[in-house]
Amino acid sequence: MAKSKSEETPLMTQHKAIKAKYPDAVLLFRVGDFYETFNEDAVIASKVLGIVLTKRANGSAAYIDLAGFPYHSLETYLHKLVKAGHRVAVCDQLEDPKTVKGIVKRGVTEMITPGVAVNDKLLENSTNNFLAAVHFGLNNTGVAFLDISTGELFAAQGSTEYIDKLLQSFRPAEVIFAKQQQKHFRQTFGSRFYTYTLEEWIFTNNYAREILHKHFETHSLKGFGIEDLTDAVIAAGATMHYLKDTEHPHLQHITAIQRIDQDDFLWMDRFTIRNLELLQSTVEQGRSLIGTLDNTLTPMGARLLKRWIVFPLRDLTRIHERLDTVEDLIKEADRTHALQQHLKAVGDLERLVSKIPLRKINPREVMQLARSLQQVIAIKELLSNASTGLLQELHGLLDPCFTILEKILAEISDNPPVLANKGGVIREGVHAELDDLRAIATSGKEYLLRIQQQESEATGIPSLKVAFNNVFGYYLEVTNTHKNKVPANWIRKQTLANAERYITPELKEYEEKITGAEDKIQVLEIQLYDALLLALQEYILPIQRNAQALGRLDCLLCFAHNAVQFKYRRPNVTDAYFIDIKDGRHPVIEQGLPTGETYVTNDLLLHQNEQQVIILTGPNMSGKSALLRQTALITLMAHMGSFVPASAAEIGLTDKIFTRVGASDNLSGGESTFMVEMNETASIINNLTPRSLIILDEIGRGTSTYDGISIAWSIVDYLHDMTPHRPKTLFATHYHELNELENKHSRVKNFHITNKEVGNKIIFLRKLAPGGSRHSFGIHVAKIAGMPPQLIDRANEILTQLESQHIAAPMEQIAAPIQKVQLSIFDAHSDTFKDIREKLESVDINRLTPVEALLKLSEIKDLLQ
Numbered sequence: 001m002a003k004s005k006s007e008e009t010p011l012m013t014q015h016k017a018i019k020a021k022y023p024d025a026v027l028l029f030r031v032g033d034f035y036e037t038f039n040e041d042a043v044i045a046s047k048v049l050g051i052v053l054t055k056r057a058n059g060s061a062a063y064i065d066l067a068g069f070p071y072h073s074l075e076t077y078l079h080k081l082v083k084a085g086h087r088v089a090v091c092d093q094l095e096d097p098k099t100v101k102g103i104v105k106r107g108v109t110e111m112i113t114p115g116v117a118v119n120d121k122l123l124e125n126s127t128n129n130f131l132a133a134v135h136f137g138l139n140n141t142g143v144a145f146l147d148i149s150t151g152e153l154f155a156a157q158g159s160t161e162y163i164d165k166l167l168q169s170f171r172p173a174e175v176i177f178a179k180q181q182q183k184h185f186r187q188t189f190g191s192r193f194y195t196y197t198l199e200e201w202i203f204t205n206n207y208a209r210e211i212l213h214k215h216f217e218t219h220s221l222k223g224f225g226i227e228d229l230t231d232a233v234i235a236a237g238a239t240m241h242y243l244k245d246t247e248h249p250h251l252q253h254i255t256a257i258q259r260i261d262q263d264d265f266l267w268m269d270r271f272t273i274r275n276l277e278l279l280q281s282t283v284e285q286g287r288s289l290i291g292t293l294d295n296t297l298t299p300m301g302a303r304l305l306k307r308w309i310v311f312p313l314r315d316l317t318r319i320h321e322r323l324d325t326v327e328d329l330i331k332e333a334d335r336t337h338a339l340q341q342h343l344k345a346v347g348d349l350e351r352l353v354s355k356i357p358l359r360k361i362n363p364r365e366v367m368q369l370a371r372s373l374q375q376v377i378a379i380k381e382l383l384s385n386a387s388t389g390l391l392q393e394l395h396g397l398l399d400p401c402f403t404i405l406e407k408i409l410a411e412i413s414d415n416p417p418v419l420a421n422k423g424g425v426i427r428e429g430v431h432a433e434l435d436d437l438r439a440i441a442t443s444g445k446e447y448l449l450r451i452q453q454q455e456s457e458a459t460g461i462p463s464l465k466v467a468f469n470n471v472f473g474y475y476l477e478v479t480n481t482h483k484n485k486v487p488a489n490w491i492r493k494q495t496l497a498n499a500e501r502y503i504t505p506e507l508k509e510y511e512e513k514i515t516g517a518e519d520k521i522q523v524l525e526i527q528l529y530d531a532l533l534l535a536l537q538e539y540i541l542p543i544q545r546n547a548q549a550l551g552r553l554d555c556l557l558c559f560a561h562n563a564v565q566f567k568y569r570r571p572n573v574t575d576a577y578f579i580d581i582k583d584g585r586h587p588v589i590e591q592g593l594p595t596g597e598t599y600v601t602n603d604l605l606l607h608q609n610e611q612q613v614i615i616l617t618g619p620n621m622s623g624k625s626a627l628l629r630q631t632a633l634i635t636l637m638a639h640m641g642s643f644v645p646a647s648a649a650e651i652g653l654t655d656k657i658f659t660r661v662g663a664s665d666n667l668s669g670g671e672s673t674f675m676v677e678m679n680e681t682a683s684i685i686n687n688l689t690p691r692s693l694i695i696l697d698e699i700g701r702g703t704s705t706y707d708g709i710s711i712a713w714s715i716v717d718y719l720h721d722m723t724p725h726r727p728k729t730l731f732a733t734h735y736h737e738l739n740e741l742e743n744k745h746s747r748v749k750n751f752h753i754t755n756k757e758v759g760n761k762i763i764f765l766r767k768l769a770p771g772g773s774r775h776s777f778g779i780h781v782a783k784i785a786g787m788p789p790q791l792i793d794r795a796n797e798i799l800t801q802l803e804s805q806h807i808a809a810p811m812e813q814i815a816a817p818i819q820k821v822q823l824s825i826f827d828a829h830s831d832t833f834k835d836i837r838e839k840l841e842s843v844d845i846n847r848l849t850p851v852e853a854l855l856k857l858s859e860i861k862d863l864l865q
């Protein structure tokens with residue numbers, strides 16, 4: 001039949017049909033030895049990958065854009081496309097082109113998105129790659145986090161604030177939710193994440209349960225403790241659905257759902273995780289806590305440590321268990337050293353085992369898995385006489401899986417090739433037929449060498465060689481100098497610049513024998529390898545248990561290592577209501593100090609009944625923020641079961657740590673507005689308990705001075721008067737007016753960070769001392785920063801003038817900001833708030849200084865309570 005005018009090629013018709021199923025993904029379309037992209041995909045690929053964009057004829061239809069790359073570069077290019085935020089569908093040839101007439105069958109074999117990736121190049125060893133699903137229910141929000149590369153699946157539900165904290169802790173590479181909830185998601189969580197929306201029916205209870213029951217082969221989700229958490233179930237179901245949607249049907253390595261329970265962990269909201277720089281520094285090239293503490297030896301340990309940091313324990317027994325273990329590991333130094341040596345030789349068991357059902361594990365990785373299991377034998381042996389409960393538990397969990405280990409070692413050769421079809425994967429002696437075929441292949445090869453020698457002698461061509469290529473198989477190569485010696489019965493196949501290539505009937509006869517054997521060897525080796533993988537599949541669960549146990553052991557060994565290396569001490573974590581730190585240091589700053597400088601240590605006591613609120617003043621750059629954060633970090637580390645940077649520390653059990661930093665510290669992410677600062681502060685005040693620790697760093701500075709003082713003042717008032725909670729609070733400020741509060745409240749104490757003035761220079765002593773400070777030396781810091789001398793002189797002049805003036809504070813300046821403060825801060829006192837304002841209006845405001853006005857305000861409030 002004649003082609004109609006606009007008819008495209010069959011290849012493009014096939015491409016169009018497949019692309020229609022993946023409209024929002026870049027389709028990598030395998031054609032021979034290349035992955036090609038067409039049309040809009042080609043434009044993207046050429047831009048992102050820097051490959052040439054060309055045009056190609058498409059039958060009698062319009063020309064199309066085209067860009068491609070060799071198939072063996074897939075991983076490299078995939079990485080670039082996904083990192084650039086694209087979803088990629090890999091479309092492979094599903095038949096051998098040699099055996100098919102006409103167009104080869106093709107289909108998408110894998111879809112890669114930022115949150116669904118198993119390719120090594122896309123993954124970071126020490127970081128999980130989580131896909132998250134979020135579902136807003138009627139009363140709760142559900143979330144699930146799934147890492148297909150490790151098989152871990154977590155689920156939780158609760159308030160949006162809780163889910164926000166979990167999102168900050170797990171830092172998913174991609175978040176999915178229902179299309180209809182898009183606006184809600186943006187309003188609640190902003191645009192911090194790479195997101196993708198799915199149809200609403202996927203986020204339903206029945207569908208989620210159906211998909212989860214089927215996958216886990218259960219009738220309920222009780223075993224995972226999430227049966228009643230409908231929104232969490234929906235989210236977990238959505239993640240599993242998404243994996244199947246992205247062409248990942250083999251998920252036997254996802255063996256459980258782990259419930260995350262808010263009450264099990266010391267609570268830190270997302271602002272605290274950010275402000276304390278737990279996972280990431282807030283400044284470019286700065287160090288985070290994880291960057292300092294992570295001395296783990298395995299990827300499992302490194303990933304787990306990140307979770308231990310954002311989910312510190314809240315259970316005294318479990319904290320002590322970890323501390324006891326760290327102490328024991330330090331004491332038993334020889335055993336610890338041996339454990340470390342064996343752990344170093346363990347591969348990424350979690351990710352290796354996850355590749356089994358996905359059929360992505362190569363022979364070399366199978367061998368790595370076996371060698372890791374051999375280390376398990378040695379580690380288990382070393383733990384056999386462990387004295388602490390935790391090490392005994394780990395000893396019990398370790399299982400070298402002897403049967404499969406022996407099978408791998410018996411069947412896979414010592415140094416196998418990466419690709420199963422390359423030959424040499426299976427050892428000799430495993431399969432009789434394979435051995436016979438190998439004998440033929442090798443003797444054939446030896447024979448070819450003999451031919452080479454014989455022909456060389458017969459023709460007198462010394463440089464003659466037998467070689468092979470894919471086009472005409474085995475051939476004889478003769479350099480141009482000896483061309484004239486070639487016998488007449490040789491058939492010339494190719495002429496090169498310096499040589500000619502020939503074949504002979506004898507050569508072809510042997511070639512058939514050898515290649516026949518080699519083909520059979522390849523088929524047999526792949527069969528045997530597949531059978532081994534099938535057997536290995538039965539061991540997914542025990543190997544995962546090993547991986548988890550080794551991850552925990554690694555974290556504990558890391559704590560022991562840090563304790564010795566950084567001179568950390570065991571904290572005494574008790575159920576008291578105070579925090580008493582002796583010679584505390586900031587774990588991150590102290591490691592980053594230039595050589596020769598030492599960190600100035602400080603003692604700090606926060607006590608619910610005596611020293612509940614500390615107002616900390618001192619010059620700019622003196623170390624206020626460092627002291628605040630080190631107190632929070634020491635408390636947090638103690639709750640992780642780690643030793644701490646202090647000579648001694650008594651840490652009362654803490655259930656929540658809140659940190660807030662004045663707005664101008666957080667200029668990134670569009671979160672620098674004063675409103676955000678106030679929202680954050682309001683959310684602390686509404687969530688406090690007697691075991692909470694609050695770190696406030698220059699709260700109120702995001703607005704005018706009077707507004708700021710008023711807010712800071714009323715926050716301290718409020719926290720002090722919060723009976724019976726009395727949350728322990730550290731408040732650093734440049735508002736020296738707040739020092740007045742010590743006289744007003746029994747549990748508010750002033751401290752300052754000392755400095756010394758030598759001539760016109762300030763030396764920071766960084767020691768904490770009782771009493772408030774009156775100066776911030778901001779102008780001095782400006783001078784150090786290199787401001788021009790004229791500017792500095794002028795600033796000093798203005799400062800002197802201001803200090804000598806009596807600045808009256810119009811009462812509106814005090815009252816107005818209070819209106820601005822979120823009403824939620826005054827939730828319990830909303831009537832009081834109204835009364836305060838009435839009383840305020842009756843005062844002759846023009847006569848008062850700001851501080852007097854605030855005292856008045858406070859008095860009025862007290863009166864009304």
Ligand SMILES: Nc1ncnc2c1ncn2[C@@H]1O[C@H](COP(=O)(O)OP(=O)(O)OP(=O)(O)O)[C@@H](O)[C@H]1O
Nearest residue numbers: 598599600601619620621622623624625626627766
């Ligand atoms: N105890 C200490 N020992 C040694 N160096 C310290 C100590 N405390 C702080 N520093 C160093 O001083 C720098 C400034 O400290 P920090 O940011 O805590 O000052 P600050 O008083 O909060 O300043 P500002 O009021 O300007 O925000 C830190 O980055 C650190 O390098």
